[in-house]
Amino acid sequence: MEFYANEGKDVLIQANGKIYARHAITTHFVQAGESYIDLVERYVKPVYQPGDILSSSEKVIALCQGRVVTEDQVRPGFWAKLLSRFVRQTAAGPGMGLPVKMQFAINTCGLGRVLWAAVRAGLDKLRGIHGTFYRLLGEEVRGLDGFYGEDIPEYKHIGIRVPRNPDMVCNEVYKRTGVVMMIVDANDLDVDLLGKGNQLRDWKQDQLLALIVDNPAGQNRQLTP
Incomplete structure (x- = not known):
């Protein structure tokens, strides 16, 4: 698999004493009311491998929930x-x-x-x-x-608005797709963890955020939420 990084971002990052590879997944422009399950099935599952962690923008989840x-x-x-x-x-x-x-x-x-x-x-x-x-x-x-x-x-x-019940969303995504997921609020100044699946219970918040501390998804119209 060939990894893709947005302009100005790196594929590799050193965090938690290891080196991790990140892959920016491009989607269409998500509209309010779409299904986040369908988005994961369509865009994430084809490249997802066991051990991967999906980091999702809180914005795309909130849009799917109609939190507008x-x-x-x-x-x-x-x-x-x-x-x-x-x-x-x-x-x-x-x-x-x-x-x-x-x-x-x-x-x-x-x-x-x-x-x-x-x-x-x-x-x-x-x-x-x-x-x-x-x-x-x-x-x-x-x-x-x-x-x-x-x-x-x-x-x-x-x-x-912020997504509703982000932990529950992550657990639903795992139950229906098998994808381990966290939901973050990130920009080029700060990153924050809003929710994570039960499969990540052993990961501390700072460990997960260290994987995306440089906001690899970007905050403009990169279409990699």
Whole structure:
């Protein structure tokens, strides 16, 4: 089998005292409501071998689950427009600097909690501590993707939430396809493990993330989710 790596990424990585080979699997552009089981059967099974671990983007699983919100469902109000002005943009995108994303946070957590998180985040920034806002509001807010079309134009007008029950998804995929799987939230700044199958119970989180610490799937329109 010939391994494929996205531009700027390497096939091989040294992690956990070993050298691992990664293969970026190209798919079609996945739409909301598709079956992740069908995707695994169509694209993964033909190249999968015993001992392999499938690393899936949380975005593609969430799309399959229909975990999508539209601009019409999240209309920014006064507080969302005001608070978003104070958000620092990173290389991963504007994040909560988009009023529509800030409104999602308000709708999800309540205005009081968002204001409290914003105050705490401002105080922590004075001490050189970053990321407080997202830590206090939780995974649902931190993991919202989309509403930004610079990298992927199709996501300009929709937001993609975190997947539901990611551990359960991994176990279902293994039961129905035999593929061992983990679900990650990754960009070029950070990687996070959202779920893994029971077959990976002996793997620690940092061991699994070490395999994809360089985000080999990419965060643009590589079509290798």
